[in-house]
Amino acid sequence: MEFVRLLLVFLHLLGMGVLVGTFLVQLKSAEVSKGWLHGAGLQLVTGLALMSLAPLTDAEYNHVKLGIKLMVLVVIGGLAVGFTAKRTNPKWLTPTLGGLVVLNVGLAVFWT
Numbered sequence: 001m002e003f004v005r006l007l008l009v010f011l012h013l014l015g016m017g018v019l020v021g022t023f024l025v026q027l028k029s030a031e032v033s034k035g036w037l038h039g040a041g042l043q044l045v046t047g048l049a050l051m052s053l054a055p056l057t058d059a060e061y062n063h064v065k066l067g068i069k070l071m072v073l074v075v076i077g078g079l080a081v082g083f084t085a086k087r088t089n090p091k092w093l094t095p096t097l098g099g100l101v102v103l104n105v106g107l108a109v110f111w112t
């Protein structure tokens, strides 16, 4: 089971990489990138899988922290879906999405 947890952490970190990469691509692109949705989707699936498998992997997580990370991710996803549908990309969107990603990395690392 430890291997499954490590595999999910591996994919979770790659998902973070997708979001950071998307931020960099977005700086040069006028349209809202699909990368936000791909990265956020991967974080959602792997994060929830890590959380729900905790009894089997003997992991102990801070559920308040995970709940806040989930809310931040919902905001990222909501903004990405909303502005993709509207076909507009206001100036504040890219720094806001990037800032929310960094916020979740900070919560993951500094809040034990």
Ligand code: HEM
Residues within 6 Å of the ligand: 005, 009, 012, 013, 016, 019, 043, 044, 046, 047, 048, 050, 051, 059, 061, 066, 067, 069, 070, 073, 076, 100, 101, 104, 105, 108, 109
């Ligand atoms: C933008 C979204 C997210 C980012 C950037 C992110 C980032 C990270 C990072 C960097 C770690 C590694 C921390 C460390 O090992 O010290 C981590 C761990 C973790 N994240 Fe996330 N996360 C996100 C969303 C979520 C969500 C929505 C959930 C679940 C509700 C979640 C659940 C977890 C869990 C359970 C771990 C611990 C894995 C382990 O070490 O066993 N994450 N996250």
